[in-house]
Structure formats: structure tokens, C-alpha cells
Amino acid sequence: MDRHQDTLYLRIADQLAGSIRAGTLARGERIASVRELARQQGVSMATVVQAYRTLEDARLIEARPRSGYFVAGRAARRLPEPDTTPLPSQSQPVAVSSMGSRVFTMALDPDFVSFGAATPGEELFPYERIRRAVNRAAQRHRATLSRYPLGSGTQELRRAIARQALSMGCQLDTRDILVTGSCLESVSLCLRAVTRPGDVVALESPTYFGFLEILESMHLRALEIPTHPRQGLSVDALALALDTQPVKAILAVPTLSNPLGSSMPLAERRRLAQLVAQRGVPLIEDVIYNALCEHDDQRRAVRSYDDSGHVMLCGSFSKTVAPGLRVGFVAPGRWSDQVQRLKAVHSGAHTEFLELAVADLLTQPGAESAYRQLRTTVAARVDEARGIIAESFPRGTRVTDPPGGFILWVELPAGSDSMALFEACLRERICIAPGTMFSTTGRYAHCVRLGLGGRWEDAQRRALRRVGELAHLVLPAAGGEA
Ligand SMILES: Cc1ncc(COP(=O)(O)O)c(C=O)c1O
Structure with missing residues (x-):
């Protein structure tokens, strides 16, 4: 099977999985036969068979003898979603x-x-691919093992990050990207750059406990903003909070927030970018889960709507590429100098050959x-x-x-x-x-x-x-x- 076919069957499986999860294809419903789908999509029957096998492995569809393929029929009782929680308005x-x-x-x-x-x-994760990338990087860039790394990260990785940021609608200059050891390090650096002990930070509620631990260690106060389980952070509630509280930074995960999994509608992302630009308050945007979102358009970052430099973009590859390699990044917008200085003082540059391995994994043809x-x-x-x-x-x-x-x-x-x-x-x-x-x-x-x-x-x-x-x-x- 050539590489084109290889990605084609996954694209078809992905489309069908999306329709099943969205309810467009109902449980128990018959789906197109291999022949029909091959004709509709203009692909070979072998490609459709492979796509259906992937969906069968994922238990999303099932083959019934002499009847064809059906959406897997676990008649799950649908449960309602949680409500947005009313919250105290004080930090x-x-x-x-x-x-x-x-x-x-x-x-x-x-x-x-x-x-x-x-x-x-x-x-x-594809262990073999990761192992090969690490070995290749260590072999091809031997010298990096025996010298101190300097600067903001290898050009190869920063270029790969800038290219990946395009899928989030962001045009990043590689000079504005700083490689870090993890997403949490990126978030810490941003908070350090824009706050002082005792300051108020607004965040989603509920929020990722790792953020609360960072806030505690930096003696920052948390102001929890109502967050809808599907639509995410309430921009109206945030605007009100900015009117009434001395908020020095906002920390949010607009795509697949942790723990709610909420994803803000695009119009709200735009409003959020406008709000932080108008009020001059930095938004630390964590995009660690963007590549896992099933809807292409919801991978778009708030940063993509910002031309004022108020959105500090933080991410890593811990959830999507190779958690053990510990590679993250930050594009700190107008606080670039401060964040670069803090990074140099606190941990210096990252491990070059691991950065090169991640760059390799991100740019290989099979990455998508x-x-x-x-x-x-x-x-x-x-x-x-x-x-x-x-x-x-x-x-x-x-x-x-x-x-x-x-x-x-x-x-x-x-x-x-x-x-x-x-x-x-x-x-x-x-x-x-x-x-x-x-x-x-x-x-x-x-x-x-x-x-x-x-x-x-x-x-x-x-x-x-x-x-x-x-x-x-x-x-x-x-x-x-x-
Ligand atoms: C929203 C969010 N940000 C950051 C992290 C941590 O990422 P990293 O391991 O790259 O520091 C997590 C891990 O659970 C997370 O859920």
C-alpha cells in the first residue's frame, strides 16, 4: 500500500467516526456497503475495507453476516451534561x-x-517510530550530546512548531518561539513574566489542578470564571470580572479544557482575543489538546485572532507525540523578552537531540x-x-x-x-x-x-x-x- 492510500483510509475512518460521535449516523444504523462507499468516495474497495477494519477495531461499527456494516449498537442511555456552576465572585x-x-x-x-x-x-503511541527518531537524532547530531545547548531551541523544532501552529490558524515567527521542557513550564514562565505574588489570575472553573499547584507555589490568587461544559469559558463573566477585580492574567484552555473537555465556539474565541487586547490583560492560552479535537475548525487558537501580542501561546507534545521526551514550547507575544530571560535564568536551553527527535516526528509524512x-x-x-x-x-x-x-x-x-x-x-x-x-x-x-x-x-x-x-x-x- 502506498503512502497516499495509507492516509486515505484513515481519513475515511476519521470522517465516519466523527459522524457516529455527532449522532449523524445513529447506533444500529446500516452504513454504506464497501462497494457503495468506494464509489461515493472515488477510492478503491481495499481502502474502504481498511477504513472499516479500523472502525471495527475501535468498536464503532460492526459487520453482520450477510447484512453489511452497522453502527455498533451499544444502546447507551444518553446522560445529560453537567451545568455551569454558579461561583463566588471573589478571588x-x-x-x-x-x-x-x-x-x-x-x-x-x-x-x-x-x-x-x-x-x-x-x-x-508508535513506540518504534519514536525510538527510531531518537536514535537517528542522537546519531546524526552527536555533537549536541557533548556541548551545552544555547538559545531558544533548535531551528528545526521551532520551524516544525511554526508549521504546526498553522493548523491552529497562527502565523508564528520562529524567532518568537521558545522551546521548553513541558507545557507546564511554559505556563509557569508566562505567569512569572506577568504577575507578582498576591496578584489575581482568572481561570476556568473547574480547572486543571496542575494550574492550581503553580498558582499556589507562586502565591497567586485564583479567580474562577463560570465555564460551560461544552462552550467553555464565559467571555461575558470574564468581562465582568475584569471590570470588578484586579485581574493580572487569564489562564485558559479554549480547546478541550481539562477537566470539562469544553471547546469555545469560534465567535467566543474572537471576542476573547478582542477583550484581552482592549483591557491590556495577558491571556495565557494552553493549546496542549488542540490536535486531539475532532473538529478541524475548533483547533483554531484564540491567538489566531490576536494581533496585539496579548495572547501567550503555550503547548507541548506530551499528549500527542511522545510524552516521555518532555518537549514543550511558548510563543509569549509581547512578553517575549521577559519570558526568554526567565527561561535562561531558571533552566537554560533544552536537550537538543530530543528537540531534533520531536522535530523529526512532527515533520515525518505519517505525522498527520x-x-x-x-x-x-x-x-x-x-x-x-x-x-x-x-x-x-x-x-x-x-x-x-x-x-x-x-x-x-x-x-x-x-x-x-x-x-x-x-x-x-x-x-x-x-x-x-x-x-x-x-x-x-x-x-x-x-x-x-x-x-x-x-x-x-x-x-x-x-x-x-x-x-x-x-x-x-x-x-x-x-x-x-x-
Ligand atoms: C491543560 C493541561 N496543560 C498542561 C498539562 C501538562 O503538560 P506537560 O506534561 O507538557 O507539562 C496538562 C496535563 O494533564 C494539561 O491537562
Whole structure:
């Protein structure tokens, strides 16, 4: 099979997966025969067969003997989505407990069935391709191993990042890109450049606990802004907050936020870019999940609407290319000099041969199809997990339906105790992330974040059902004890 065919079958599988997840093709519905689809798409029957096999592997479709192909018929009871939470309008000092590192350590412990981390498992990445890229980089650029790296990162990687940023609608100058060791390092550098201890930072609610840990370590205050589970950060609420509070920076994940998986509509992204430019407040935009979004247009960054330099773009390849290589980037806009200086002082330049390996992986011909494969694989398991939640969690449970990624946010009936559920799960060697970790407000004590990036086999399906059974024991009517 040539390279063109190789990407073609994935493109067809990806389109169909999108239609199934959007509900355009309903569960149980018959889909086009191999011959029909080959004719419609102007491709060979072998290409369609390969696309259908990919969808079968992902359990999105099934072949029925002598009848054809059908959308897989798990008649999942559809659950409603969580609501936007009303929030206090004052900023809070951040004092997150050690829960984050406790959960993260257990989530990576092979003795646990893990839904605790937002980390993709190793089986999602093409190990051989990564190994070859690292070996090639170390061999071809031997000299980089025995000299100090200098500057903002290798030109090869910055060029690859600039090219990838085009898919987010951003035209970046390679001179404005700084390579870092991770997305969190990028975010920390940006916060350091634009805030001082005691300042207020506005962010989504609920928000990624890693952000809260950074805020705490820098003695910053968090102002949580109402965030819709599908539409993301409320720009109206943010504008009001900017009118009434001394907000020094905004930190947001407009595409597939963590933990909600929300993705802001394009018009809201434009409004957000206009708002930060008018008010002169920096927006630190985390784009770590953009490549995982199923809708091409929603990969567009807020930065693409900004020509004032107020949007500081942060990202990494931890969720999409090779988590172990630890390579991230920042394009700090008008705070470029400050961020470059801080980076030089705090950690210096990054490991060149690893940057070159990532540049290689990003520019190889198979890079786009690897993303597509990743999106299709995680979409199928998220879909299946939603079905299991609908079947086994208590009545009144709500769950998000994100357009990509591998995180679900589950809202248990009001009054449920997610800490008690967390402890009950631990006794059975299952790790989940209780909702309290994702806010300074204590509003999400009845919520749970489930990370589905790790292994996904029968043991995980059984464990998720078991979490649902245990959730019945932490309902307020059952006495709140697990
Ligand atoms: C929104 C968000 N940003 C950043 C990170 C961390 O990325 P990195 O490992 O590159 O620091 C995560 C990981 O869960 C995340 O969810």
C-alpha cells in the first residue's frame, strides 16, 4: 500500500467516526456497503475495507453476516451534561492539598487500574517510530550530546512548531518561539513574566489542578470564571470580572479544557482575543489538546485572532507525540523578552537531540495520520466509557461529551461524596480523581474526573463499572459512607 492510500483510509475512518460521535449516523444504523462507499468516495474497495477494519477495531461499527456494516449498537442511555456552576465572585488564595501528587503517583502505578491521570498510555503511541527518531537524532547530531545547548531551541523544532501552529490558524515567527521542557513550564514562565505574588489570575472553573499547584507555589490568587461544559469559558463573566477585580492574567484552555473537555465556539474565541487586547490583560492560552479535537475548525487558537501580542501561546507534545521526551514550547507575544530571560535564568536551553527527535516526528509524512489514529482510538473508548457510565452509575449522574481527548467529567447526584468514592476505589486498587482537586471553591465535591488515556481492556471496563457501583454507596441517601 502506498503512502497516499495509507492516509486515505484513515481519513475515511476519521470522517465516519466523527459522524457516529455527532449522532449523524445513529447506533444500529446500516452504513454504506464497501462497494457503495468506494464509489461515493472515488477510492478503491481495499481502502474502504481498511477504513472499516479500523472502525471495527475501535468498536464503532460492526459487520453482520450477510447484512453489511452497522453502527455498533451499544444502546447507551444518553446522560445529560453537567451545568455551569454558579461561583463566588471573589478571588481565593490557593491551597491545594497534596492530592494532586497522590493521585498522579497512583495513577501511574501499574498495580492500579487507573482513571486518575490525564495521561495517554504508552500503547497509544508508535513506540518504534519514536525510538527510531531518537536514535537517528542522537546519531546524526552527536555533537549536541557533548556541548551545552544555547538559545531558544533548535531551528528545526521551532520551524516544525511554526508549521504546526498553522493548523491552529497562527502565523508564528520562529524567532518568537521558545522551546521548553513541558507545557507546564511554559505556563509557569508566562505567569512569572506577568504577575507578582498576591496578584489575581482568572481561570476556568473547574480547572486543571496542575494550574492550581503553580498558582499556589507562586502565591497567586485564583479567580474562577463560570465555564460551560461544552462552550467553555464565559467571555461575558470574564468581562465582568475584569471590570470588578484586579485581574493580572487569564489562564485558559479554549480547546478541550481539562477537566470539562469544553471547546469555545469560534465567535467566543474572537471576542476573547478582542477583550484581552482592549483591557491590556495577558491571556495565557494552553493549546496542549488542540490536535486531539475532532473538529478541524475548533483547533483554531484564540491567538489566531490576536494581533496585539496579548495572547501567550503555550503547548507541548506530551499528549500527542511522545510524552516521555518532555518537549514543550511558548510563543509569549509581547512578553517575549521577559519570558526568554526567565527561561535562561531558571533552566537554560533544552536537550537538543530530543528537540531534533520531536522535530523529526512532527515533520515525518505519517505525522498527520498518527494524530488521526489517536483521535479515532480515544473517541471510541470515550464513547464506550460513556455507555458504561450510563448503565452503571447512579440515576441523576451527568457526564460531559467532549469533542475529542480522553477525559470525562462526571457529576454525581448532588450531595455525593467524591472523596469517599476515591477512598473506596483505592481499596479496590482503582484510581480516580475527585472533583475537589479542580477548584479552590469546594464546589465540585460531588464530581469526578476520569482519564481514559491509559490501557483500555476488559479489566478497565470492569473497573469502571465497579466505580459506578461504588458511587451508589456515596449517595447522600445511602448515608454518605462507602
Ligand atoms: C491543560 C493541561 N496543560 C498542561 C498539562 C501538562 O503538560 P506537560 O506534561 O507538557 O507539562 C496538562 C496535563 O494533564 C494539561 O491537562
